[in-house]
Amino acid sequence: MVDLTETFDVLVAGGGNAALCAAITARRAGATVLLAEHAPKAMRGGNSRHTRNVRALHHGPTGVLTDSYLEEEYWDDLKRVTAGKTNEALARMCIRASEHAPGFLESCGVVFQPSLSGTLSLSRTNAFFLGGGKALVNALYRTAEALGIVILYDTEVQHIEMKDGFATEAVVSHRGFPAKIRFKAFVASAGGFQANREWLRKYWGDAADNFQIRGTPYAQGRILKDLLGQGVQEVGDPTQFHAVANDARAPMEDGGLAMRLDCVPFSVVVNRDVERFYDEGEDVWPKRYAIWGRLIAQQPGQVAFAINDSQAQLDYLPPVFAPYRADSIAELAAQIGLDAVKLEKVVADYNAAVQPGTFSAQTLDDCRTEGLAPPKSHWARRIDTPPYYCHPLRPGITFTFLSVKVNERARVMMADGSPSANMFASGEIMSGNILGQGYLAGFGMAIGTVFGRIAGEEAAKLVRN
Amino acid sequence: MATESETVAEARRQMEICNACRYCEGYCAVFPAMTMRRAFTEGDLTHLANLCHGCKGCYHACQYAPPHPFGINIPVTFAELRNETYAQHAWPAPMGALFARNGTVVSLLAALGVALVLVLTVALQDPAVLWSAQRGAGAFFRVIPHWLMISLGVLTFGYALFAMAMGARSYWRATGSPAGAFAPAPTAEAAVDIVTMRNLGGGGHGCNDLDEGFSMRRRWLHQALFGGFMLCFAATCTGTIYHYVFGWKSPHAFFSLPVQFGTWGGVLMMIGAAGLAHVKIITDPVPVARKLAGGEFAMLALLFLIAATGLLLLAVRHTGAMGVMLAIHLGLVFAFFVVMPYSKMVHGVYRGLALLRNAKEKRGAAPAASAA
Numbered sequence: 001m002v003d004l005t006e007t008f009d010v011l012v013a014g015g016g017n018a019a020l021c022a023a024i025t026a027r028r029a030g031a032t033v034l035l036a037e038h039a040p041k042a043m044r045g046g047n048s049r050h051t052r053n054v055r056a057l058h059h060g061p062t063g064v065l066t067d068s069y070l071e072e073e074y075w076d077d078l079k080r081v082t083a084g085k086t087n088e089a090l091a092r093m094c095i096r097a098s099e100h101a102p103g104f105l106e107s108c109g110v111v112f113q114p115s116l117s118g119t120l121s122l123s124r125t126n127a128f129f130l131g132g133g134k135a136l137v138n139a140l141y142r143t144a145e146a147l148g149i150v151i152l153y154d155t156e157v158q159h160i161e162m163k164d165g166f167a168t169e170a171v172v173s174h175r176g177f178p179a180k181i182r183f184k185a186f187v188a189s190a191g192g193f194q195a196n197r198e199w200l201r202k203y204w205g206d207a208a209d210n211f212q213i214r215g216t217p218y219a220q221g222r223i224l225k226d227l228l229g230q231g232v233q234e235v236g237d238p239t240q241f242h243a244v245a246n247d248a249r250a251p252m253e254d255g256g257l258a259m260r261l262d263c264v265p266f267s268v269v270v271n272r273d274v275e276r277f278y279d280e281g282e283d284v285w286p287k288r289y290a291i292w293g294r295l296i297a298q299q300p301g302q303v304a305f306a307i308n309d310s311q312a313q314l315d316y317l318p319p320v321f322a323p324y325r326a327d328s329i330a331e332l333a334a335q336i337g338l339d340a341v342k343l344e345k346v347v348a349d350y351n352a353a354v355q356p357g358t359f360s361a362q363t364l365d366d367c368r369t370e371g372l373a374p375p376k377s378h379w380a381r382r383i384d385t386p387p388y389y390c391h392p393l394r395p396g397i398t399f400t401f402l403s404v405k406v407n408e409r410a411r412v413m414m415a416d417g418s419p420s421a422n423m424f425a426s427g428e429i430m431s432g433n434i435l436g437q438g439y440l441a442g443f444g445m446a447i448g449t450v451f452g453r454i455a456g457e458e459a460a461k462l463v464r465n
Numbered sequence: 466m467a468t469e470s471e472t473v474a475e476a477r478r479q480m481e482i483c484n485a486c487r488y489c490e491g492y493c494a495v496f497p498a499m500t501m502r503r504a505f506t507e508g509d510l511t512h513l514a515n516l517c518h519g520c521k522g523c524y525h526a527c528q529y530a531p532p533h534p535f536g537i538n539i540p541v542t543f544a545e546l547r548n549e550t551y552a553q554h555a556w557p558a559p560m561g562a563l564f565a566r567n568g569t570v571v572s573l574l575a576a577l578g579v580a581l582v583l584v585l586t587v588a589l590q591d592p593a594v595l596w597s598a599q600r601g602a603g604a605f606f607r608v609i610p611h612w613l614m615i616s617l618g619v620l621t622f623g624y625a626l627f628a629m630a631m632g633a634r635s636y637w638r639a640t641g642s643p644a645g646a647f648a649p650a651p652t653a654e655a656a657v658d659i660v661t662m663r664n665l666g667g668g669g670h671g672c673n674d675l676d677e678g679f680s681m682r683r684r685w686l687h688q689a690l691f692g693g694f695m696l697c698f699a700a701t702c703t704g705t706i707y708h709y710v711f712g713w714k715s716p717h718a719f720f721s722l723p724v725q726f727g728t729w730g731g732v733l734m735m736i737g738a739a740g741l742a743h744v745k746i747i748t749d750p751v752p753v754a755r756k757l758a759g760g761e762f763a764m765l766a767l768l769f770l771i772a773a774t775g776l777l778l779l780a781v782r783h784t785g786a787m788g789v790m791l792a793i794h795l796g797l798v799f800a801f802f803v804v805m806p807y808s809k810m811v812h813g814v815y816r817g818l819a820l821l822r823n824a825k826e827k828r829g830a831a832p833a834a835s836a837a
Contacts, residue, residue: 042532049528052488111670111679113491131526132488138525138677256528258486318503320485 002150004174007182008034009463010456011170013157013223014189015039016046016216017133017445018427020140021452022187022459024108027147029460034181035144036155036172038190038218043254044153045137046191047215047399047428047444050256052133053126054449055442057099064102064112064127071095074125077440081290085436093408094434094450101449102127109139122286126442159226160186165412165420185459188412188425189452192400193221194241195253203239210302212246214260214396217253224429227404232423233415236401236432242439243293246396248303249321255396262316263391264292265379266361267306268350271299274333274342276350281378284364290439297395304393305336307347309385315361323389332388351382399444403432410455422462424455469507472545476510479537482529492522493664494823495539501826508640514546515636515812515819518664520672520683524752531751544754551811554639556631563807568759571804575767578800582609582617582792589613595788602714608788609795617795621802628806633814640818643825651824658820662687675748683744690737690768696730697775716782727775734772738765764809771797 012023015037023035037044057074058065074095078086102112113130114123122128129136144151152174159171167186172179193199195217200208213219228234250259264280265288271277278295282288296304307329326332329347333340350372357367359381367380404425405413412423427448434447480499483489490496495517502509521540529535552561563570586595586609599607606614645651658664665672665684674683704723707713717724742765745758774794781787805811 042530128491130491131522132486132528134528134530135526135677142678251534254533256486257488258482258529314503318481318484320482 002034002152004179004181006032007184008032008150009183010034010185010187010459011036011157011181011183012187012189013170014046014191014427014429015044015151015153016048016189016191016427016448017051017136017140018048018429018448018452019046019187019189020108020137020144021104021449022189022424022426022456023149024140024144024147025453025456026187026460027144027149027456029457029464031185031460031463032150034150034152034183036152036157036170036181038156038220039153039216041153043216043218044141045134045216046219048137048448049134050132050215051129051136051442051445052257053122053128053442054101054105054445055098055126055440056102056446057095059099062102062127064114064123066124069125074098077125078434078443081438081440082434082436083438085438086434090406090408091434094447097450097453098446101446104449104453105129105136105140108143110136111139122441156220157181157190157223160223160230160423162230162420162423165231165414165418165423167420167423184463185422185424187455187459188223188227188404188423188429189427189448189455190223191216191219191221191428192241192431193219193224193402194397194400195219196221199225200241204297207297207302210394211243211297212250212255212259212394212396213253214244214246214255214257214398219399219428221400221402224402224404227412227423228402231415232420233405233413233417234402235405236403236436238400238402240437241400242290242398243297243395244289244398245292245296245304245306245393247319247321248392248394250394250396258320259396260289261306261319261391261393262289263306263308263312263319264288264393266312266315266381267308267391268346268376268383269304269306269393270338270343270346271304272301272338274339274346276346276374277304279374279377281368281376281380283378284362286441292393293395293397296393302395305338306391306393307332307343307383307388309383309388311381311385313389315379319391323391325387325389327386327388329383329388332390336390336392347383350376350380351384354380354382398439399428399431401432401435401437403428403430406430406433406451408454409458410451411458422459424459426451426455470549472542472549473507473510476514476542476546477505479539479542480505480510480513482535482537483523483539486529488528489523489526492526492667493518493520494658494820495543496523498823498826510546511550511636512640512819512822514543515550515815516664516823517543517547518662518816519544520665520667520674521749521752522667522673522679525673525677538752540752541754544757547812547815548754548757550636550815551632551807554632554635554815555807556628556635560628560807564760566759567757567808568761568763571760571763571767571808574804575763575770575797575800578798578803579793579796582796582799583789585609585613586788586792595792596785597788598783598785599787600783602716604782604787605715605791608791614795617799618802621799625802625805629811629814632806632811633818636815637818640822643822646821646825648825651821651828654824655817655821658824659817664820673749673752674744683741686737686740686744688737689733690741693730693733693735693737693772694768696726696733697772698730700724700727700730719779724779728779731772731776735769735776738769738772741765742769761809767797767801767804771801 009031010026010033012019012035023033027033111130154175156173160167161169170181195213246259324335329344330340333343353369353372369376369380410424412420431447529537552564555561671679671681674680700723778790
């Protein structure tokens with residue numbers, strides 16, 4: 001049994017990559033560390049369990065990264081996706097430090113692999129974990145155990161007692177029992193609030209009931225709310241989240257990456273009222289997949305339907321759930337409960353607007369519509385070769401943007417502008433400092449690793465002095 | 466076509482989820498082979514299941530493993546599907562039923578083999594020969610006549626080879642008989658895969674033999690068992706050449722080739738069989754097909770006993786215990802040959818064919834459509 005009357009040097013709340021990087025770094029620096037993970041052991045690791053790679057700056061080819069990826073390009077990529085909603089100093093510091101993220105993770109037993117199929121476009125910028133995020137999480141926990149970090153599963157940190165920005169003890173629920181944990185420094189790495197439907201309802205009303213949570217159901221935002229309610233400064237738009245187009249039949253929580261659908265550029269997409277609402281072929285899918293979750297969230301009933309035909313079937317990754325399939329558009333409409341006459345008209349109008357072109361699935365081709373609103377700018381092919389297919393879509397939320405404000409040493413900032421005496425943060429709970437909107441594949445893991453290491457280092461430095 | 470089994474349907478459900486995820490592509494040959502397909506026929510699933518070496522890397526890395534509701538557990542599902550393959554392609558067909566309670570079958574046959582050889586020895590020879598020390602050239606044949614030993618060996622081993630060849634033929638047809646698989650390049654690649662057990666390397670750092678940590682333990686133990694088995698086979702071959710070509714009769718001197726091959730082969734087999742059984746006992750039980758454990762433990766025990774009795778025979782061959790030990794050893798060996806086509810041993814045949822087919826496919830097919 002763990003002796004909870006002991007005062008630990010560092011308490012880390014959370015159990016994903018950011019928490020583990022902080023805990024391991026603090027322990028290596030000589031601190032005694034307790035890591036409190038809300039999930040049971042089998043479901044440990046937060047959203048890191050569903051990740052696959054980390055975006056890392058590099059000056060030349062490494063074992064798993066090709067070519068080079070330098071600060072200015074990384075920064076440009078970030079500036080583009082966030083539309084400037086970022087903190088340049090923090091972002092550049094994170095980008096520079098990301099160079100050492102793969103090496104640090106390797107020192108913790110994480111194995112990287114060359115990218116093989118499905119994601120070739122990322123092998124230059126992102127280092128892939130062999131086996132994916134759960135394998136990474138397994139390696140980090142093994143390292144943490146070997147270092148003597150005390151790990152408590154099924155343990156939710158619910159409240160931090162603090163006075164003038166100085167945290168003293170944590171109120172936790174440990175395997176269903178109330179307990180208190182005393183510490184000298186606190187690292188908050190407990191994620192965002194995307195799995196907290198009540199909280200989402202505050203901004204989205206009943207629509208929140210139709211959002212699928214792609215990742216861990218344990219991202220309840222309890223610590224985030226607790227800190228913000230006690231004078232910690234907030235950053236990031238509380239109403240916003242990152243979301244992708246998921247299969248409407250996916251589980252409401254924890255469906256992970258395999259629920260996303262890549263069929264949009266090769267389909268026409270209509271809402272419940274059988275109306276198209278956005279240019280399906282605006283850009284290549286890696287640059288557009290992240291906006292479709294929001295687009296669908298804004299449709300009536302938070303649902304949409306991607307319609308295509310037999311010509312498109314090999315152009316996107318195979319889905320987990322078989323699409324609806326019929327020999328006519330009317331029959332397809334009947335299967336999915338849409339107005340058959342309206343759907344036939346949408347497809348007929350679209351077909352009539354398709355211009356001749358040379359189709360190319362992986363590049364911006366010249367297949368487009370003329371005189372259609374909204375247009376389809378690329379990959380517009382007539383939908384006329386049965387059988388016809390439909391993939392139903394819902395928004396799948398990845399993470400929320402609301403965060404606690406931190407400085408470049410990962411120290412939590414109070415609303416009055418002063419740094420907290422002994423609180424630090426890493427991971428999704430603070431990613432809104434850098435990611436004000438949008439997303440770059442593998443950047444969440446970069447933020448988690450970089451700020452986790454800084455938080456662990458600073459917390460250990462504080463308590464060892 | 467008969468209706469598909471529940472295992473086939475379950476394997477398809479899991480592969481369809483895996484094919485949309487693909488995080489495991491770096492582990493072994495199964496996942497790159499999976500990405501070459503969009504739909505999975507029963508033949509495809511049989512092929513993938515037999516390509517799987519049961520290393521459990523994919524289970525421990527799986528975001529959809531139990532208790533996740535998707536309950537992805539490829540090592541168990543594929544092990545059960547392999548067992549169905551073994552039953553389905555057994556020759557003659559009714560013998561496929563022996564895979565249902567394989568532990569009992571292997572154990573009973575081993576006991577029967579020993580009993581039969583003991584009874585035959587006593588019936589055909591003077592019973593006293595079992596207990597008296599025999600020395601000099603041809604000592605073994607004074608216990609069991611040479612003609613009987615040879616005919617039992619040729620009959621049982623020949624039967625095993627024939628039955629397994631028929632199984633291989635049936636399997637190859639059922640999984641689609643890819644043309645050109647026997648060309649030099651794929652054949653060489655498959656041979657290297659078999660000899661090095663590359664797919665038990667987990668992408669270079671080992672497999673999840675026991676838990677989520679990586680090790681090469683199972684790979685080395687299997688190499689010991691396989692290498693030891695081949696050394697024992699070499700011992701038999703050299704012994705046969707000595708007998709028929711040079712007219713040198715056993716028992717041979719300790720430093721002769723047959724005895725050296727047999728001794729070190731036996732030691733390796735014992736280490737391999739005992740080690741693999743030990744791994745099976747202490748490993749995380751969730752990614753292990755429990756209903757197959759009986760047959761697997763029985764086969765490991767049989768291999769261990771064959772090696773152990775062989776070494777004991779060497780130790781006691783100049784004493785009065787030689788007769789009984791020889792009868793027990795040969796009884797186990799003959800039982801092993803008879804049960805071989807209806808035991809875990811056929812995994813080598815189907816795994817080899819799956820590796821061959823995979824080596825061929827890698828040279829032909831382009832990967833399926835992909836996006837980030």
